[in-house]
Amino acid sequence: MTKPKKIISKTWRPDPDISKRSDFFRFERNERTTLFSEIEFNEMLSTLSPYDFVAYGELEPFYEKICEWLDIRRKNILLTSGSDAGIKAVFETYISEEDEILVSLPNYAMFSVYASMFGAKEVQHVYEKNLTLDVGSLKKKINFNTKLIIISNPGHTGTIVPENEIVTIVEEGKRNNSLVLIDEAYFHFSAETMIDFIDKFDNLIITRTFSKAFGLASLRIGLLIGCENIISELYKVKLVHEITGVAAKIGIYMLDHMQIVDRYVDAVNKGKKILYNRLENIGFEVLKSESNFVFFKVSDDLDSLELKQYLEENHILIRGPFGRLPFDDHLRVTVGDESQMNYFCDILENYQINK
Numbered sequence: 370m371t372k373p374k375k376i377i378s379k380t381w382r383p384d385p386d387i388s389k390r391s392d393f394f395r396f397e398r399n400e401r402t403t404l405f406s407e408i409e410f411n412e413m414l415s416t417l418s419p420y421d422f423v424a425y426g427e428l429e430p431f432y433e434k435i436c437e438w439l440d441i442r443r444k445n446i447l448l449t450s451g452s453d454a455g456i457k458a459v460f461e462t463y464i465s466e467e468d469e470i471l472v473s474l475p476n477y478a479m480f481s482v483y484a485s486m487f488g489a490k491e492v493q494h495v496y497e498k499n500l501t502l503d504v505g506s507l508k509k510k511i512n513f514n515t516k517l518i519i520i521s522n523p524g525h526t527g528t529i530v531p532e533n534e535i536v537t538i539v540e541e542g543k544r545n546n547s548l549v550l551i552d553e554a555y556f557h558f559s560a561e562t563m564i565d566f567i568d569k570f571d572n573l574i575i576t577r578t579f580s581k582a583f584g585l586a587s588l589r590i591g592l593l594i595g596c597e598n599i600i601s602e603l604y605k606v607k608l609v610h611e612i613t614g615v616a617a618k619i620g621i622y623m624l625d626h627m628q629i630v631d632r633y634v635d636a637v638n639k640g641k642k643i644l645y646n647r648l649e650n651i652g653f654e655v656l657k658s659e660s661n662f663v664f665f666k667v668s669d670d671l672d673s674l675e676l677k678q679y680l681e682e683n684h685i686l687i688r689g690p691f692g693r694l695p696f697d698d699h700l701r702v703t704v705g706d707e708s709q710m711n712y713f714c715d716i717l718e719n720y721q722i723n724k
């Protein structure tokens with residue numbers, strides 16, 4: 370039998386997800402938790418025509434819109450099928466077997482999968498218990514073998530590494546010929562970005578996604594942003610059609626209606642306040658977040674798996690327990706709007722009362 374490449378056969382992927390999520394409050398993947406209004410959805414659909422299904426997509430109008438939105442040049446961006454495909458493109462373009470990659474953890478799971486797929490050596494740097502990134506000790510792990518440094522900002526901790534500290538990491542990367550990938554998937558919930566630095570640093574790559582605050586997870590729209598040289602190399606590994614024409618049309622609609630995104634971010638911020646107050650009142654320790662997800666600590670007298678099961682019986686999906694630092698005893702909930710967060714807290718409260 371024909372054997373796959375060794376590094377592929379050693380790579381582990383989870384089984385297909387067969388869960389039916391539409392019957393649940395989806396608080397486990399940090400997508401948009403509410404639907405678009407009927408008016409918004411119908412308006413989106415009305416931008417499509419039968420032509421958009423039969424013809425390969427024309428993406429330039431979307432590229433133009435993105436350039437306007439980000440005040441950036443066309444040669445500095447590349448659309449990808451979700452930011453996931455953008456991340457994979459970075460590995461395809463730059464990572465060879467035995468290269469070292471330095472990943473801040475916790476992080477998006479596919480970073481480790483791609484490290485394995487491309488035979489890279491993964492060096493991990495775990496966030497501190499107080500959810501800060503110890504940038505000084507992270508920089509000590511950068512050396513001439515480090516090909517790629519990966520940080521999500523906001524991170525999978527919900528916290529932010531300040532811009533001046535990210536700059537020092539990029540500078541240290543530059544001194545060691547290392548690329549730095551800043552994953553800004555949750556940018557809209559914090560508003561800190563490194564986009565202004567792409568002309569200054571030729572080792573900086575930024576990824577963005579339309580899956581989170583834009584609410585288009587299923588349409589698979591991501592973006593790679595960097596200096597002209599980097600983008601021209603990434604361009605060489607792109608799929609013939611970076612994204613579908615349908616996705617591009619809906620992406621344009623969203624950029625023409627940024628108030629939808631703003632309203633959603635606003636709703637999340639209000640939901641977060643409810644969550645903080647009520648979780649604390651119920652007796653859970655909450656970690657403040659600059660993103661659309663919140664970690665809360667499950668006290669020793671409660672069983673987090675049982676609690677998760679109880680939530681599921683009440684049609685709520687959440688993430689965790691994680692079984693590793695810094696979140697070994699925490700659960701994570703994606704923040705929804707006020708009424709969703711009140712329902713979530715009601716169920717948690719019921720669980721507490723019945724214990």
Ligand SMILES: Cc1ncc(COP(=O)(O)O)c(C=O)c1O
Pocket residue numbers: 398399450451452453454476477521552554555577578579580586590591
């Ligand atoms: C930090 C981070 N980056 C990237 C992604 C991938 O997003 P997508 O491929 O939908 O753009 C996710 C998804 O959860 C994420 O949390």
